[in-house]
Amino acid sequence: MEQTVNNPADNTSAYNFAYLDEQTKRMIRRTLLKAVAIPGYQVPFAGREMPMPYGWGTGGVQVTAAVIGPKDTLKVIDQGADDTTNAVSIRQFFAKTANVATTEKTAEASIIQTRHRIPEKELREDQVLVYQVPIPEPLRFLEPRETETRKMHALEEYGLMHVKLYEDIARHGHIATTYAYPVMVDDRYVMDPSPTPKFDNPKMHNMAALQLFGAGREKRIYALPPYTKVKSLDFEDHPFEVQSWDDECGMCGARDSYLDEVILDDKGNRMFVCSDTDYCSERQDAGHRGQQHHDQPLGGPKSSPSSEKAAE
Amino acid sequence: MYVAVKGGERAINNAHRLLAEQRRGNKDIAEIETDQIEQQLSLSVTRVMAEGSLYDRDLAALAIKQARGDLIEAIFLMRAYRTTLPRFAFSKPIKTAEMDVSRRISATFKDLPGGQILGPTFDYTHRLLDFTLMANDEDPAEAPSGENPVDEHMPRVLDDILNYEGLIQDEPTPVDENAPVADLTREPIKFPAGRDLRLQNLSRGDEGFVLALGYSTQRGYANSHAFVGEIRYGTVSVEIEPEELGFAIDIGDIELTECETVNKFKGSKTKLPQFTRGYGLVFGQNERKSISMALVDRAMRANEMGEQIMGPAQDSEFVMEHSDNVQSTGFVEHIKLPHYVDFQGELELVRRMRAEVEARLSKRDADEAKSQSKAAE
Amino acid sequence: MTLQPQTSNLLPGFEHAAFDSNAVFRVLLDAMSRPGRIYDLPINITAPDGLNTSATAALLAMADMDTTVWLSPTCATNLATTHLKFHCGSPITPDVSQADFAVARSDEDLSFIAQLPVGTAEYPDQSATLILMVDDITDGPNMRLRGPGIKDTHSLDIKGLPVAFHTWRTENHHLFPCGVDVIFASSTKIAALSRTTRIEVK
Numbered sequence: 001m002e003q004t005v006n007n008p009a010d011n012t013s014a015y016n017f018a019y020l021d022e023q024t025k026r027m028i029r030r031t032l033l034k035a036v037a038i039p040g041y042q043v044p045f046a047g048r049e050m051p052m053p054y055g056w057g058t059g060g061v062q063v064t065a066a067v068i069g070p071k072d073t074l075k076v077i078d079q080g081a082d083d084t085t086n087a088v089s090i091r092q093f094f095a096k097t098a099n100v101a102t103t104e105k106t107a108e109a110s111i112i113q114t115r116h117r118i119p120e121k122e123l124r125e126d127q128v129l130v131y132q133v134p135i136p137e138p139l140r141f142l143e144p145r146e147t148e149t150r151k152m153h154a155l156e157e158y159g160l161m162h163v164k165l166y167e168d169i170a171r172h173g174h175i176a177t178t179y180a181y182p183v184m185v186d187d188r189y190v191m192d193p194s195p196t197p198k199f200d201n202p203k204m205h206n207m208a209a210l211q212l213f214g215a216g217r218e219k220r221i222y223a224l225p226p227y228t229k230v231k232s233l234d235f236e237d238h239p240f241e242v243q244s245w246d247d248e249c250g251m252c253g254a255r256d257s258y259l260d261e262v263i264l265d266d267k268g269n270r271m272f273v274c275s276d277t278d279y280c281s282e283r284q285d286a287g288h289r290g291q292q293h294h295d296q297p298l299g300g301p302k303s304s305p306s307s308e309k310a311a312e
Numbered sequence: 313m314y315v316a317v318k319g320g321e322r323a324i325n326n327a328h329r330l331l332a333e334q335r336r337g338n339k340d341i342a343e344i345e346t347d348q349i350e351q352q353l354s355l356s357v358t359r360v361m362a363e364g365s366l367y368d369r370d371l372a373a374l375a376i377k378q379a380r381g382d383l384i385e386a387i388f389l390m391r392a393y394r395t396t397l398p399r400f401a402f403s404k405p406i407k408t409a410e411m412d413v414s415r416r417i418s419a420t421f422k423d424l425p426g427g428q429i430l431g432p433t434f435d436y437t438h439r440l441l442d443f444t445l446m447a448n449d450e451d452p453a454e455a456p457s458g459e460n461p462v463d464e465h466m467p468r469v470l471d472d473i474l475n476y477e478g479l480i481q482d483e484p485t486p487v488d489e490n491a492p493v494a495d496l497t498r499e500p501i502k503f504p505a506g507r508d509l510r511l512q513n514l515s516r517g518d519e520g521f522v523l524a525l526g527y528s529t530q531r532g533y534a535n536s537h538a539f540v541g542e543i544r545y546g547t548v549s550v551e552i553e554p555e556e557l558g559f560a561i562d563i564g565d566i567e568l569t570e571c572e573t574v575n576k577f578k579g580s581k582t583k584l585p586q587f588t589r590g591y592g593l594v595f596g597q598n599e600r601k602s603i604s605m606a607l608v609d610r611a612m613r614a615n616e617m618g619e620q621i622m623g624p625a626q627d628s629e630f631v632m633e634h635s636d637n638v639q640s641t642g643f644v645e646h647i648k649l650p651h652y653v654d655f656q657g658e659l660e661l662v663r664r665m666r667a668e669v670e671a672r673l674s675k676r677d678a679d680e681a682k683s684q685s686k687a688a689e
Numbered sequence: 690m691t692l693q694p695q696t697s698n699l700l701p702g703f704e705h706a707a708f709d710s711n712a713v714f715r716v717l718l719d720a721m722s723r724p725g726r727i728y729d730l731p732i733n734i735t736a737p738d739g740l741n742t743s744a745t746a747a748l749l750a751m752a753d754m755d756t757t758v759w760l761s762p763t764c765a766t767n768l769a770t771t772h773l774k775f776h777c778g779s780p781i782t783p784d785v786s787q788a789d790f791a792v793a794r795s796d797e798d799l800s801f802i803a804q805l806p807v808g809t810a811e812y813p814d815q816s817a818t819l820i821l822m823v824d825d826i827t828d829g830p831n832m833r834l835r836g837p838g839i840k841d842t843h844s845l846d847i848k849g850l851p852v853a854f855h856t857w858r859t860e861n862h863h864l865f866p867c868g869v870d871v872i873f874a875s876s877t878k879i880a881a882l883s884r885t886t887r888i889e890v891k
Contacts, residue, residue: 017707029714034814036722037870037883043814044500049391054639055646069711079653116653147503154810178657197657217639225722225838
């Protein structure tokens with residue numbers, strides 16, 4: 001079933017390599033060069049309609065389409081997992097339109113497109129991480145007007161953001177932001193890290209890989225070059241801290257990874273598993289075991305091809 | 313035992329199969345043909361062309377069929393197709409003054425040169441369900457032709473009649489026909505946006521959204537009291553001028569509805585008062601959209617007219633950022649995608665904060681109990 | 690619509706438009722993301738008189754009808770202009786302040802660079818990119834670079850880079866976030882300076 005092709009007389013070869021036409025790719029590529037030259041600044045670009053809905057990763061898909069070449073190996077994750085439906089759908093899209101190799105292994109990928117997570121495994125210089133971004137403007141919920149927020153970035157006027165965070169502390173005793181936690185890039189631009197949990201924020205700092213951010217509906221692209229200073233906003237008396245769990249991963253026993261809560265019944269029983277499925281299965285392959293592990297092929301993409309594991 | 317739920321390609325493929333099955337419906341009923349949609353659901357077709365920004369009746373009919381009649385989904389299909397098309401040329405400005413008119417009315421004058429031409433309209437139909445259509449034995453008699461041919465150069469109410477007296481603000485068509493016109497599909501929108509960009513945005517904007525905003529201007533959320541100076545619906549020819557030819561060639565006709573509103577006047581003790589204007593233009597016959605568009609266009613000119621902004625329709629950033637139904641439907645619906653990683657963060661925080669409050673409360677209770685027992689001693 | 694004015698002395702462009710432009714872009718992206726690191730030109734291409742191969746490849750990959758190109762007097766040969774008009778469709782401007790891409794040789798008069806657009810505080814991306822053709826690019830210790838994209842420091846030596854360039858570059862760096870980004874193009878190698886890069890000249 002050809003979901004990306006509207007005309008049954010056509011086939012995918014009627015589209016250019018990686019779907020976008022060359023002119024659109026050039027426009028996005030020029031935007032990307034500006035984005036890496038001005039780290040954390042949101043560069044406007046004439047985002048195109050894509051064959052998947054706005055809000056479902058069209059920004060990330062456009063960035064990936066402009067960057068990807070025939071020799072790349074692509075990994076796509078959503079919530080840290082390779083097998084979530086939208087990740088599967090985007091991976092299929094590129095497998096079909098660019099005929100590139102795909103992988104579920106973080107280490108094997110040259111381009112990783114992600115929604116809401118940064119892989120647990122440290123990324124390398126030869127890798128590119130592409131984020132899908134819904135609302136690129138970190139100040140948007142404080143000031144809805146683009147004309148105003150653009151001025152605030154130009155003047156480096158970030159007082160409003162600090163006031164908001166401090167109000168949290170006054171009310172709750174904490175900064176009550178757990179994801180999309182704003183960061184300061186190279187001491188200049190306040191940037192939205194996309195709705196990744198703040199657990200992932202420290203990974204952005206001085207990362208060896210290039211990080212690219214695409215917001216399709218809002219038509220903005222921004223970037224973090226490798227080895228760029230990224231600091232989560234905080235206060236001296238309330239320093240930034242990441243989430244921690246009292247539990248460990250039920251499958252691989254990891255205590256250092258971001259955990260998802262799985263509800264086991266309606267009596268309050270629950271367990272935790274790694275959100276990064278590749279990290280979890282790699283640990284299981286290495287013999288690590290959590291309390292809920294039953295030596296069954298579960299939790300992670302151990303066997304391939306992935307389609308055989310699909311449970312409906 | 314815990315078994316992780318896998319999204320999986322098979323689930324997606326099967327979901328697509330089920331969708332196709334539901335689209336087809338009961339196979340005992342004849343399959344609808346796209347040319348039936350093109351002919352008999354023509355207003356759906358033109359709405360999909362207008363908001364899909366692509367004038368192709370056959371593709372619009374196909375999109376409607378594929379989308380099971382969901383017009384926003386059909387508009388999305390059109391947009392996603394349109395975006396892959398190479399751009400060969402830009403047309404010359406179309407000349408609606410030379411429109412081959414099927415309908416033309418003015419609300420500001422009882423009669424006027426060129427006449428009031430009622431044309432095809434629901435306006436004066438009684439909205440009674442016509443059960444003969446359900447019986448499928450419709451055979452409408454052919455509509456009679458008028459006795460006199462329609463004026464080929466029908467004067468425009470605003471430009472040719474009102475402007476003759478200087479009663480309305482002068483809006484000459486660009487002196488330079490080749491001056492660049494903004495295009496939001498090729499360049500990112502920057503604010504404040506020019507009127508060309510605003511009009512393009514409204515013309516492809518969601519009909520319901522533009523309608524509601526237009527309505528709001530009539531209910532006090534803006535004050536730009538409007539009369540319909542003229543609505544005309546008909547066909548105009550589209551011309552391009554290929555570089556290598558050096559002269560314009562006609563590449564076909566398109567159906568359009570144009571609405572020009574006459575709005576409240578402005579002036580001062582020293583400046584002659586003049587009416588102001590709003591403009592609407594959409595593919596196909598769509599008076600609801602073109603009138604709404606003209607109302608919102610006029611409202612968005614608040615800054616230019618030195619008017620106080622009191623309603624959302626006057627706020628061009630608000631209007632333009634929310635008018636596109638492909639954008640809004642995508643973002644509204646995306647919250648059904650998994651968000652459990654983010655939710656986990658919130659869960660953890662709320663549990664922690666609850667524990668802290670509970671600890672604080674129980675400590676307070678304990679302290680109170682202690683001080684009470686002390687007082688009792 | 691493909692125009693085919695078969696000029697007899699017209700040189701070919703990319704062999705494979707999608708793959709070659711991707712390969713060149715990836716080098717430019719890497720170079721701009723890691724200022725001062727030196728990359729090999731990844732494809733074979735013929736340059737018209739007035740341009741060198743890396744500059745030609747960069748323009749073919751990045752410029753099109755939506756970008757205005759300015760060519761310095763030594764670059765603006767008939768062949769170069771025809772080549773860019775045909776393969777990129779770019780308007781060529783005589784006005785350097787209109788340039789999206791400006792191309793020059795490092796050994797000619799560089800006084801034009803002060804007039805390149807640097808963007809505005811609200812839109813610092815509305816700036817030009819300077820493609821500077823040079824004889825050789827090495828990692829010699831002449832310049833020590835720091836800033837985003839650079840782990841500790843990168844060393845870079847551009848043969849024959851005039852003092853005027855460094856004077857301008859220091860001023861340009863202080864305009865941040867506005868500024869001009871520079872791509873050094875030798876016949877076989879490419880390196881870049883982002884506007885963020887801090888340069889210490891030995």
